[in-house]
Amino acid sequence: MREKFLLKLVVLLFIISATPSYAQHTEHDDASTELSTKEAEKLERKEYIRHHLLDSYDFTLFSYTQEDGTKKHVGFHLPIILWDNGLQVFSSSKFNHGETVAENNGNYYKLYHNKIYKTDAEGTITYDENHHPTNAKPLDFSFTKGVFMILLTCILMYFLFTSLAKSYAKNGSIAKGAGRFFEPIIVYIRDNIAIPNIGEKKYMKYMPYLLTVFFFVWFLNLFGLTPLGVNVTGNIAVTVALALLTFLITNFTGTKDYWRHIFDPLGDSMPWYGKAPIYIILVPIEILGVFIKPFSLLIRLYANMQAGHIVLMSLIGLMFLFKSWLGSPMSFMLAFAISGIELLVALLQAYIFTMLSALYFGFAAEEHDHHEEAATH
Amino acid sequence: MEKLINEFSIGLFFWQSVLFVLLLLLLRKFAWKPILNAVNSREEGIKNALAEADRARQEMQNITADNEKVLKEARAERDAMLKEAREIKENVISEAKEEAKIQANKMIEQAKVAIQSEKLAAMTELKSQVAELSINIAEKVVKEQLSDKDKQLQLIDNLLADVKLN
Numbered sequence: 001m002r003e004k005f006l007l008k009l010v011v012l013l014f015i016i017s018a019t020p021s022y023a024q025h026t027e028h029d030d031a032s033t034e035l036s037t038k039e040a041e042k043l044e045r046k047e048y049i050r051h052h053l054l055d056s057y058d059f060t061l062f063s064y065t066q067e068d069g070t071k072k073h074v075g076f077h078l079p080i081i082l083w084d085n086g087l088q089v090f091s092s093s094k095f096n097h098g099e100t101v102a103e104n105n106g107n108y109y110k111l112y113h114n115k116i117y118k119t120d121a122e123g124t125i126t127y128d129e130n131h132h133p134t135n136a137k138p139l140d141f142s143f144t145k146g147v148f149m150i151l152l153t154c155i156l157m158y159f160l161f162t163s164l165a166k167s168y169a170k171n172g173s174i175a176k177g178a179g180r181f182f183e184p185i186i187v188y189i190r191d192n193i194a195i196p197n198i199g200e201k202k203y204m205k206y207m208p209y210l211l212t213v214f215f216f217v218w219f220l221n222l223f224g225l226t227p228l229g230v231n232v233t234g235n236i237a238v239t240v241a242l243a244l245l246t247f248l249i250t251n252f253t254g255t256k257d258y259w260r261h262i263f264d265p266l267g268d269s270m271p272w273y274g275k276a277p278i279y280i281i282l283v284p285i286e287i288l289g290v291f292i293k294p295f296s297l298l299i300r301l302y303a304n305m306q307a308g309h310i311v312l313m314s315l316i317g318l319m320f321l322f323k324s325w326l327g328s329p330m331s332f333m334l335a336f337a338i339s340g341i342e343l344l345v346a347l348l349q350a351y352i353f354t355m356l357s358a359l360y361f362g363f364a365a366e367e368h369d370h371h372e373e374a375a376t377h
Numbered sequence: 378m379e380k381l382i383n384e385f386s387i388g389l390f391f392w393q394s395v396l397f398v399l400l401l402l403l404l405r406k407f408a409w410k411p412i413l414n415a416v417n418s419r420e421e422g423i424k425n426a427l428a429e430a431d432r433a434r435q436e437m438q439n440i441t442a443d444n445e446k447v448l449k450e451a452r453a454e455r456d457a458m459l460k461e462a463r464e465i466k467e468n469v470i471s472e473a474k475e476e477a478k479i480q481a482n483k484m485i486e487q488a489k490v491a492i493q494s495e496k497l498a499a500m501t502e503l504k505s506q507v508a509e510l511s512i513n514i515a516e517k518v519v520k521e522q523l524s525d526k527d528k529q530l531q532l533i534d535n536l537l538a539d540v541k542l543n
C-alpha cells in the first residue's frame with residue numbers, strides 16, 4: 001500500500017519535471033518569435049495583475065479582443081469628477097480606457113498609468129529624466145470603481161443592519177433571517193473584543209465604530225475575492241482613511257491618564273531629576289508610538305490584502321501560462337486552496353483591525369485607580 | 378514608500394472618509410444602538426428570568442420546609458395531647474379507685490358500727506328478757522316454796538347460812 005503510494009509520487013514528480021522541459025524543447029525548435037510572444041504574454045499578465053490591484057475609472061467586468069483586433073470591454077463607465085479651475089464632471093467613457101484624450105469644457109485630460117493628467121488636444125505628455133510625467137495633475141475626486149464598491153458596501157450594510165434592528169422590534173428581541181447569522185458576531189465583538197479591551201464602563205461609546213469597521217473591512221475583503229476584481233481594502237488610501245479614524249477617535253477620547261502615560265510614563269515612582277534623563281528618550285518614543293500604532297494598522301491591512309491578491313492572481317495566471325494538462329490543474333488546485341485561505345484572511349484581517357482599534361481605545365479610555373498609590377503615601 | 382505615496386489617491390481617500398463616516402453615523406443611530414439595546418435588554422431579561430426562577434425555587438423550598446415544620450408541630454402536638462389524655466385517664470382511674478376504696482372502707486366501718494350497736498341492743502334485750510324470765514321463774518318457785526311454813530323457815534335458814542358464810 002505504502003510502496004504503491006510512493007511509486008505514484010515518484011511518477012507524478014517525474015511528469016511535473018518533464019512537462020516544462022518538453023515545452024521548452026518545442027520552443028527552442030520554433031523561431032525566436034514565439035519566445036518573444038511568450039515574454040510579451042508574461043508582461044501582459046504582469047501588467048494585468050498590476051492594473052487589477054489599482055483603482056480604475058470604469059467598472060469593467062471583463063474584456064476581450066474582438067475579431068477586428070480592437071479590445072472590447074464589458075462593464076459600465078463611472079463619472080469623473082475633477083477640480084481644475086472649477087468643477088469638471090464628465091463620464092469616463094471619454095477616455096475609452098485610456099486610449100483617447102478626454103475633452104471637457106475646453107480642457108483636455110489624458111489617462112497615463114491610471115492617473116489623470118492635464119494635456120492638450122493631441123494628448124502630449126512630457127517627461128522628466130526619471131520618466132515621470134511633468135504634466136499638471138488636476139485634483140481628482142472621481143467616482144471610481146473603488147468608491148463605487150464602497151458605496152455599494154455602505155448601502156448593503158445599512159439595509160442589512162437596519163433590517164436586523166427592525167426585526168428585533170418586531171419579533172420581541174429575537175433576530176430573524178440573516179440577523180441570526182450576524183447577531184452572534186455582534187455579540188462576539190462586544191464580549192470578546194470591546195469589553196475585555198475597553199472595559200465594562202466605556203465600551204458602549206466605541207461599539208458603533210468597532211462594529212462598523214469590522215463589517216466594512218470584512219465585506220470589502222470578501223468582495224475583493226469575487227470575480228468583480230475590486231481591491232478596495234488593499235488600497236492605501238482606504239486603509240489610511242480607516243486608520244486615521246481610529247487615530248482620531250483614540251486621541252480625542254483620550255483621558256487624562258492616557259496623556260499622562262505618554263508625557264509622564266513613570267509617574268510618581270521617581271523624583272524629577274531621576275526622570276529627566278530617561279524622559280529625553282522615553283517621551284519621544286511614546287509620542288512616536290501614538291502615530292506608529294495606527295500606521296501599523298493601515299500598513300498591515302493594505303499589505304495583507306495586496307499580497308493576497310497578487311498571489312491569487314499569479315496562481316490564476318499560471319494556469320494559462322503552463323498550458324499543460326498537468327500544470328494547469330495543479331495551479332488550479334493551488335489557487336483554489338489559496339482562495340480558501342484568503343477567505344480566512346479576509347475575516348482575520350477585519351478581526352485584527354477591530355481588535356487592535358479596540359486595544360488602542362482601551363489605552364485611551366483607561367483610568368487608573370489612584371487608591372493604591374494614595375495608600376502607599 | 379514612494380510607490381505607496383504614488384498609489385495614494387486623494388479622491389478615494391476623500392470618498393472613503395465621507396462615505397465611511399456617513400455610514401458610521403447612520404448605522405450608529407439606526408442599527409447598532411437598537412441592536413445592542415435589544416441584545417442587552419434581552420440578556421438582562423434572561424438574567425432576570427433566571428434569578429426569578431431561582432427565587433421561586435427558593436420560595437418553594439421554604440414553603441415545603443414550612444409545611445414540614447407545621448406538620449411536625451402538629452404531630453408533636455397530637456402526641457402531646459394523646460399523652461396528656463392518657464395521663465388524665467390514668468389519673469381519673471386511680472382517683473376513682475382511691476375514692477372507691479375510701480367509700481368502701483367507710484361503708485365497712487359504718488356496717489361494723491351498726492352491727493356492734495345491733496349486737497349490743499340484742500344483748501340488752503336478751504338480758505332483760507332473761508332477767509324477766511328468771512324473775513318469773515323465781516316468783517313461781519318462791520310461790521311454790523313458800524306455800525308451807527317449813528319450807529319458808531328452811532329458806533330463811535339457808536339465806537342466813539349464806540349470809541353467815543359471807
